[in-house]
Amino acid sequence: MLIADAPMSTPSPFGQATDFVRRFQSGVVQRLTPRCSQCAISTLCNPADLSSEELAQVDTLVQEVRTVQRGASLYRANDAFNNVYILRSGSFKTIVMHREGREQVTGFQIAGEMLGLDGIVGGQHLCGAVALERSTVCVIPFEPLEDLCRQIKPMQRHLHKVMSREIVRESNMIMLLGTMRAEQRVANFLLNLADRYGTRGYSATEFNMRMTRSEIGSYLGITLETASRMFSKLQQEKLVHARGKQIRILDSGALARL
């Protein structure tokens, strides 16, 4: 079975030669005229029950695919909100700034997941999104998306589900941070990643994490040292095999029972 590492760096189905490419200093590259109707991960971002005419309408919505280099920002806190983004390949972290410049990671996103929903309320983004590796995103202008959702009922329902899923994801995070000890947090984090890789067709037992111990710690509300110790502990207990960012899950049942 594929290991997530490999497919996550697979090139986009759109060949470099045929696409108009613009490059920015920021490390963000644009490629134009993508096609949802031909996209490999369309099942992840679009509702299943669209007619071919409806899919064609979606195609007109997505005018741009951007490549974001490792470490570059897709958007930053306080940027004007105009688009939401669907991650086509690669991975991101979303971060908020604490005062005194400390950052807190609020989420990790992988292929098929949506970014930017936090900007709808205030018209500007409240968190920033940083690529953990070279990644590509579909840029979806939000107003036209809303227009489309008024025309296509399944699309509307789909958007609502995406937003609701985000609410549920965050609720789970609140519960994790409110009730679990460090070891449980790390175990939970690994199971969650595994599950998400699994539903994307990658191996759910062996994968390459793209985030550092420091980012994991920040996300889980613990220090990087504690995160590291917990990886070691889980390894001693033979529940996972962890060698740096390479993870193999040995006993997911026991991890869940912690």
Added chain:
Amino acid sequence: MLIADAPMSTPSPFGQATDFVRRFQSGVVQRLTPRCSQCAISTLCNPADLSSEELAQVDTLVQEVRTVQRGASLYRANDAFNNVYILRSGSFKTIVMHREGREQVTGFQIAGEMLGLDGIVGGQHLCGAVALERSTVCVIPFEPLEDLCRQIKPMQRHLHKVMSREIVRESNMIMLLGTMRAEQRVANFLLNLADRYGTRGYSATEFNMRMTRSEIGSYLGITLETASRMFSKLQQEKLVHARGKQIRILDSGALARL
């Protein structure tokens, strides 16, 4: 200036005598035929820019106002999702069950806030909602609401903002749980409550909390003892005056700077 305690227990504008009332064993009472167009808190739950015809359409949507007694559930985890709810008066907590029956509070809601959005993804509620006092909610069937959002653009935008606001609220909670110490959490909690009372026209400096120390602790990821100690500490530092559930904020600037 009004203290929140008073208006929160103000009776609904709909007199008992003129309304058809059904009573259930669960402590939930239904009252029929409300009117958004005449509701005192309409500005909280509806977009500002609706025409009177559009408001009339909203009126047809809301067929029911329910009264929920203190301690009764509006919905429970795993209940089928059909409606969202807008809190008209009173207050709720939303809870999730940890395994072993421990509960974690994931939020407190007061007048004008929406409940139930977590159910959209899976078609069933993932958390439960329990009234902290005798409360009234408008019942809004979700499918008809979606239909209306396809017809009325400001309504659609409004719903998206409500959902996005919930996402942002939870992000803030994640940051609080991930980075703050107990004293900061409690300070933050009080400022947040004060702010919400303030935008509803109540006093932002003096109010009656409806939740116990145990519920506050659960919400903030600390024990009830620690919560209690922090209230005492803030009082010693002359930042608040706390006498049980009666709160007076003395120095909101200092609270924010903690």
Added chain:
DNA sequence: CGAGTGCTTGAGCTACGTCAACCATAGTGG
């Protein structure tokens, strides 16, 4: 090959959890 970045591990410290006693208030029944 040296510098930078990330990971691991140890030693000591501390904020918070646990356990327990005690008080205040409110509702209940004789």
Added chain:
DNA sequence: CCACTATGGTTGACGTAGCTCAAGCACTCG
């Protein structure tokens, strides 16, 4: 009207999970 009980809040004593600080190792990259 006064015990009596239940519920919620406060405070103290003590234990510990995880933080802080620090050292050393493994990789990668110019």
